[in-house]
Amino acid sequence: MAYVVTQNCCNDATCVAVCPVDCIHPTPAEREYKRTEMLYIDPGACIDCGACSDVCPVDAIVPGDAPVPDIDRYRDINAEYFQRNPRSAAPGAHVQPLPIALATAGVDDPPALRVAIVGSGPSAFYAAEELLARRDIAAEVTMFERLPVAGGLVRFGVAPDHWHTKTVDRVFDRTARRDGFTFHLGVEVGRDVTLDEVLAHHHAVIHASGASGDRRLGIPGEDLPGSHAAREFVAWYNGHPEHADREFDLTAERAVVVGNGNVALDVARILVSDVETLRRTDIADHALDALAGSRIDEVVVLGRRGPEHAACTTPELLALGSMPGIDVLVDGLVTAGPDAPAKLKILAEYSRREAIPGNKRIVFRFGCSPQEVVGEDQVSALAVSNDDAVDRIECGLVLRAVGYRGLPIAGLPFDESTGTVGNVAGRVVDAGTGEAVTGHYVAGWIKRGATGVIGTNRYCAAETVEALLDDHRAGLLTAPTGAAADLTALVHERRPDALGGADWRAIDRFERERGREEGRPRIKIVDAREAAVVVAGAATR
Secondary structure (H helix, E strand, O other), rough: OOEEOOOOOOOOHHHHHHHHOOEEEEEOHHHHHOOOOOOOOOOOOOOOOHHHHOOOOOOEEOOOOOOOOOOHHHHHHHHHHHOOOOOOOOOOOHHHOOHHHOOOOOOOOOOEEEEEOOOOOOOHHHHHHHOOOOOEEEEEEEEEEEOOOOOHHHHHHHOOOOOHHOOOHHHHHHHHHHOEEEEOOOOOOOEEOHHHHHHHOOOOOOEOOOOOOOOOOOOOOOOOEEEEEHHHHHHHOOOOOOOOOOOOOOOOEEEEEOOOOHHHHHHHHHOOOHHHHHOOOOOOHHHHHHHHHHOOOOOEOOOOOOOHOOOOOOHHHHHHHOOOOOOEOOOOOOOOOOOOHHHHHOOOOOOOOOOOOOOOOEEOOOEEEEEEEEEEEOOOEEEEOOOEEEEEOOHHHHHHHOOOOOOOOOOOEEOOOEEOOEEEEEEEEEOOOOEEEEEEEEOHHHHHHOOOOOOOHHHHHHHHHHHHHHHOOOOOOOOOOOOOOHHHHHHHHHOOOOHHHHHHHHHHHHHHHHHHOOOOOOOOOOOOHHHHHHHHHHHOO
């Protein structure tokens, strides 16, 4: 039976390159790849070879008869894509080799290229892999991470109950073990070492710092206690060291999440999930303890526009409906004809469901625009407008999930409207003059905004590296004036507690070992002092 792409597809398109019959689409060479929710396998073309399943970094590809939740729906979703987007080209015409496979020309004496990468999330690691796996150039990569632990979005952004998605970190671990890779953890560029100092020891710097800010609603009461950015809540339950001490009021029976993208669905799901289910994940212990005492039994997920504009992906929406003990409902009837998109059909199905007494609830409300967060010293309600009428949703917690936003990087041009560093194909460019800022490049959300999924960063990073290499070949990069060893000495002079790659592997191993003892993927370290103790203990063994 044909293979099927399921919920946790990361879109990195590793599967595309190994498919012998060109049955996985959209490929990175196709226009719709940048906006696709997931990849799809053509059931009429698949030869059931399993090559795609073997290379999938997040185990998202399974046989069509596999005993996994909603497999029948996923077969339909995969097939529907090709009904809507029939393939007219000959087999193989759309196959796009992975970028690192393009550079295979041998060079007798490859030039040394030293690149610093700021950040340790998916775009950072994909960029590092793109450089270190090439055969046409010898590269050295130094990665800086301001936290004592690595992972970025994979560690601190992916919901703990999506453990399959987190397994992409196996790919990143492989990169971190390559020759020529150096890690500096607990080191902040701009605080511990200046950007000029980093560039003096490298040909170029790739900024992959992500989007650590968030968009606001711009309404009265938004800063009341009990009103937070969903980004902060996500970081809290995922054990981000800078958010571990945050407190969220979970004493009311209802919470409201403004926005209906995947982040909104994540936080809504975590708020009503069974604690024993969460106890089997890598959720931070402090969050687990707080959620165990939560009184929230209903989460309203608010959308400004109609259901046809819901921003979440189809797989995430579908997965909600199979949560035991949770009713997924829609306020109002949604209609969907036979030719409607799968997402609208799912919402129509949810709108026909009835609440089961005793169940917790996730309720979608569409066509509602937030007007005011109401309360004196604490959130008590959210006022919303709907068709010129104002409604009041009683609640004790409001989480705005209306988008992450990049923050400016000192010395680089920044576009306030998009929350990104000004760039063309990853090459930092001053919008006023149109001139490139020599030696500076961007990848990931700070480059393109908070869009796409984990795998989207692979081709984003590849594009950036290609621009960097073009400049290197053209002699546009300034050769480093300091040696790599000198930079390492400077880092440890400024930050004696800085950690390296072996230290990170010791922390990672410790977390996983603790997790196995309790039947969990890992138990996260959220305190730098505890991380230091683990590293010291590993060094004495």
